[in-house]
Amino acid sequence: xxxxxxxxxxxxxxxxxxxxxxxxxxxxxxxxxxxxxxxxxxxxxxxxxxxxxxxxxxxxxxxxxxxxxxxxxxxxxxxxxxxxxxxxxxxxxxxxxxxxxxxxxxxxxxxxxxxxxxxxxxxxxxxxxxxxxxxxxxxxxxxxxxxxxxxxxxxxxxxxxxxxxxxxxxxxxxxxxxxxxxxxxxxxxxxxxxxxxxxxxxxxxxxxxxxxxxxxxxxxxxxxxxxxxxxxxxxxxxxxxxxxxxxxxxxxxxxxxxxxxxxxxxxxxxxxxxxxxxxxxxxxxxxxxxxxxxxxxxxxxxxxxxxxxxxxxxxxxxxxxxxxxxxxxxxxxxxxxxxxxxxxxxxxxxxxxxxxxxxxxxxxxxxxxxxxxxxxxxxxxxxxxxxxxxxxxxxxxxxxxxxxxxxxxxxxxxxxxxxxxxxxxxxxxxxxxxxxxxxxxxxxxxxxxxxxxxxxxxxxxxxxxxxxxxxxxxxxxxxxxxx
Amino acid sequence: xxxxxxxxxxxxxxxxxxxxxxxxxxxxxxxxxxxxxxxxxxxxxxxxxxxxxxxxxxxxxxxxxxxxxxxxxxxxxxxxxxxxx
Numbered sequence: 001x002x003x004x005x006x007x008x009x010x011x012x013x014x015x016x017x018x019x020x021x022x023x024x025x026x027x028x029x030x031x032x033x034x035x036x037x038x039x040x041x042x043x044x045x046x047x048x049x050x051x052x053x054x055x056x057x058x059x060x061x062x063x064x065x066x067x068x069x070x071x072x073x074x075x076x077x078x079x080x081x082x083x084x085x086x087x088x089x090x091x092x093x094x095x096x097x098x099x100x101x102x103x104x105x106x107x108x109x110x111x112x113x114x115x116x117x118x119x120x121x122x123x124x125x126x127x128x129x130x131x132x133x134x135x136x137x138x139x140x141x142x143x144x145x146x147x148x149x150x151x152x153x154x155x156x157x158x159x160x161x162x163x164x165x166x167x168x169x170x171x172x173x174x175x176x177x178x179x180x181x182x183x184x185x186x187x188x189x190x191x192x193x194x195x196x197x198x199x200x201x202x203x204x205x206x207x208x209x210x211x212x213x214x215x216x217x218x219x220x221x222x223x224x225x226x227x228x229x230x231x232x233x234x235x236x237x238x239x240x241x242x243x244x245x246x247x248x249x250x251x252x253x254x255x256x257x258x259x260x261x262x263x264x265x266x267x268x269x270x271x272x273x274x275x276x277x278x279x280x281x282x283x284x285x286x287x288x289x290x291x292x293x294x295x296x297x298x299x300x301x302x303x304x305x306x307x308x309x310x311x312x313x314x315x316x317x318x319x320x321x322x323x324x325x326x327x328x329x330x331x332x333x334x335x336x337x338x339x340x341x342x343x344x345x346x347x348x349x350x351x352x353x354x355x356x357x358x359x360x361x362x363x364x365x366x367x368x369x370x371x372x373x374x375x376x377x378x379x380x381x382x383x384x385x386x387x388x389x390x391x392x393x394x395x396x397x398x399x400x401x402x403x404x405x406x407x408x409x410x411x412x413x414x415x416x417x418x419x420x421x422x423x424x425x426x427x428x429x430x431x432x433x434x435x436x437x438x439x440x441x442x443x444x445x446x447x448x449x450x451x452x453x454x455x456x457x458x459x460x461x462x463x464x465x466x467x468x469x470x471x472x473x474x475x476x477x478x479x480x481x482x483x
Numbered sequence: 484x485x486x487x488x489x490x491x492x493x494x495x496x497x498x499x500x501x502x503x504x505x506x507x508x509x510x511x512x513x514x515x516x517x518x519x520x521x522x523x524x525x526x527x528x529x530x531x532x533x534x535x536x537x538x539x540x541x542x543x544x545x546x547x548x549x550x551x552x553x554x555x556x557x558x559x560x561x562x563x564x565x566x567x568x
Binding site: 053054055056057058059081084085088089091092095304 | 489490493494539
C-alpha cells in the first residue's frame with residue numbers, strides 16, 4: 001500500500017511486537033500508552049496529510065523505481081525541486097504538529113544510502129545498490145516509517161571504535177554467517193524509534209582499517225529478535241498521565257527518543273548495505289548529516305507556532321501595540337525566516353550524484369544547521385520575555401477547575417476582559433511546552449545536538465568554505481600580484 | 484457547465500486560507516462550474532490554487548489543459564469574472 005492513511009498506520013504499529021521499557025517496566029500496549037501516544041499522533045499526521053488535496057503536492061512524490069505515487073518520506077530526491085519540497089514539507093509539518101514528527105531521519109537515511117551503496121559498488125564491485133533498491137521498493141510499497149539509527153554511545157571519545165574498553169560502545173559485527181551477520185551494540189537518542197516499522201543502522205563516524213567490523217549498515221524490522229527499546233524521559237512528561245489536557249501545552253502532538261539496544265541481532269544479507277567497507281563510513285555519515293541538517297527546516301515550522309503563541313499572549317495582555325513587543329516579534333520572525341533561507345538555499349544549490357540522487361549543498365546545509373543551534377534559543381528567550389513570568393508560576397488546570405480555587409484564578413488571571421483565564425493559560429502552557437517542556441527536547445536541545453553538535457558543523461564549514469577564491473578576490477582588488 | 488479541476492500547491496506557508504477561498508468560489512460559481520479534482524476525467528480546465536506568489540504547484544500532469552492560476556484572493560475575483568463575464 002504505497003500511501004497508508006493515519007488509521008492504517010496506527011493499526012500497522014499494533015501488529016508489531018516491540019520490546020519497549022519505560023520507568024523500569026516493559027510496556028504491553030505502546031500505541032495507547034499516554035506518554036508515547038502523542039508522538040505516534042505526530043507521525044500519523046505525515047500519513048494523514050499525504051491524502052489531503054491541499055497538501056499532496058508537498059507530501060507525496062512519484063517513485064523513480066515504480067512510477068507510483070508515494071509518501072515523500074519514502075522518496076529518493078530526483079531533482080532540486082524535490083529537495084526544495086522536502087524543506088517546505090519540514091516547515092509545514094513543524095507548524096501543523098508544533099513538535100518533532102520523527103519521520104525525516106528515515107528519509108535522510110534512505111537518500112544517503114542510495115548514494116553511498118552505488119559508490120561502494122563502483123569501487124568495490126559489490127552488489128549493495130541493487131539490494132538497496134529492492135529494500136527501498138519494499139519501504140515505498142508499504143509506506144514504512146524508518147528510524148535512521150546513527151549515533152553510537154561512543155564511550156571514550158578520544159578512542160576509535162576498535163580501541164574502546166567495551167567493544168560494544170560502537171555497534172559492530174560479531175559474527176559473519178552464510179545467511180547473514182550478527183550485530184551487537186546500541187544506538188542512542190533514537191527519535192521516533194518505537195513509532196517505526198524499520199530500523200536502518202549506519203556507522204556514526206569516519207573509520208579506518210582497524211574499525212572494519214564497525215563499518216556496517218543494515219535494515220531490520222523494528223521488532224526483530226534482540227532489539228530492545230528504553231524510552232528517554234522528557235521534561236514534564238508525566239503531565240500526560242494527569243487528567244485534563246491544558247497543562248500539556250500541545251494537547252495533541254509530541255515526540256520521543258529511545259536508547260535502542262542490539263543484543264546479538266541477526267541480519268540477513270539481503271538487508272546489509274555495508275559490511276567492512278570502512279573507507280565509505282565517513283562518506284555515509286557526511287551524506288546523511290548534510291541531508292539531516294537540511295531537515296531542520298522543521299524548526300521553522302515550530303518557530304511559526306512559537307511566534308503565533310507569543311503574539312497571542314501579547315494580544316491577550318493588550319500589549320501587542322507596544323513598540324518593544326512589536327520589535328521582539330519582528331526579531332523572532334527575522335530569526336525564523338533566516339533559518340528558512342538556509343534550508344531553501346542548500347536545497348536550491350543541490351546537485352546530482354552519480355547514482356542519480358540529488359544531494360543538498362553541504363556547506364549551506366551546515367551553515368543552516370549551525371544557525372539552528374542558536375536561533376531557536378533566542379526565539380525561546382524572546383517568547384518567554386513576551387509571555388511573562390506567569391508562564392512558569394500559574395497554577396494547574398485542576399486548580400482552575402476546582403470550585404474552591406477556580407473562581408480566584410478566573411478573577412485574577414483574566415487579562416483583557418474578553419479573554420478567559422483558561423485561554424490565557426492555554427497559550428502560556430504552549431509556550432512553556434515548546435521552550436522548557438516536552439517539546440523543548442525537539443525545539444532546543446535537539447536543535448543543538450541533533451544531526452551533529454555545533455562543532456561538527458564548524459568543522460565542515462572550515463573544510464568546505466572556498467578560501468582560495470575569497471583570497472584571490474581580495475588580493476586582486478588591492479593590487480597584490482600572484483607570487 | 485464547465486468541469487474545473489482544482490490543483491493546490493502544497494501549502495507550506497500560505498498567505499491566505501486556500502480551502503475557504505475555494506469554498507467561496509464553489510458558492511459564487513454554483514451553476515456555472517463543477518469543481519472536481521485535477522486528476523478527474525473529462526475536465527475542461529484546471530484552477531491552480533497557489534498559497535503565495537512563488538506558485539510552486541507541480542502542473543506537469545495538466546500541461547495539456549488550460550490552467551488558471553490563483554495566487555491571492557484578488558485573483559479569485561478575476562477568475563469569477565473570467566467564468567461569469
